[in-house]
Amino acid sequence: MLTQCGILSVILGLIYISAGSEAPDVSPKFVNIAPASQVLLGNTLYFIENKVPMHWFGARKFCEGMGYNLISLDTTEKVEAIKTYLDSQRDKNIYWTSGNDLLTPDHVWFPSGKPVASELWHPNEPNNYGGIEHCDNFGHGPSRLMNDLDCTHKQNYICERTLK
Template sequence: MNSYKAFVIFAFCCVAVQLTWVEAKHFCLKLGLRLLSIETAEENTALLEYIGENYPNYRFWTSGSNLYHPTGKFYWDSTGEMLGFTNWFINQPDNQGGSEYCLEMPSTANHMWNDIECTFSMDFICEAYACP
């Protein structure tokens, strides 16, 4: 009888090119990747360790957004799934000014998430699609 073991492997790349959220999404797609979705605490921890060591004082786009969801709830644009695991900063998301529809992950402020205007330009993280 064959037995298989599943290993969780996170394949992502930080792109130090500042683009808007929509531009970053298309940039990742052109590479055959997708804008980052953080679906577990383990994935979040792995990312935080990596960016904390290699990208201090950066801000990164993720695929988190409520742009296309009239309910105002955030979804991972790359997967279509509503956020399960979250790591929001205190009092976030707050949709300050009525125009903060995208999720950023800063490498500062304890790496906690923030909602922000999608038209800002910042670095971003692409990830590989899951294995079939």
């Protein structure tokens, strides 16, 4: 047995159909807001976000939600590959890395725990300026050196996933 509301819905539907009207376009209007590009360098896939900056924790969570990690510049090959790619794109942005000293006295790559190489740092960095700089970014100057920064600062970021 149809309820009054159900009967009314059927009647209105029949009236609409019999009127010969086309159904209104109720599809959502999507805008391409794809915030990042993906690039394969060697056996690593990078997701480069340079449109929607996030604080370090948000960037890390975003990367992990896609099955990636924030980039770890833990090999010379990886450092050179990403620098060369960004230079070829004329990309002057500064990006979060996975480096931090949140749980250790020294800066390490997350999640591996490998130490951040000293030659990657901008002169006089890391300095933990103001006692609040615990997350690491890179891209400073033509050599794209690293700096420690307050983790709540919003910045671009690069996610990485090694392919097998």
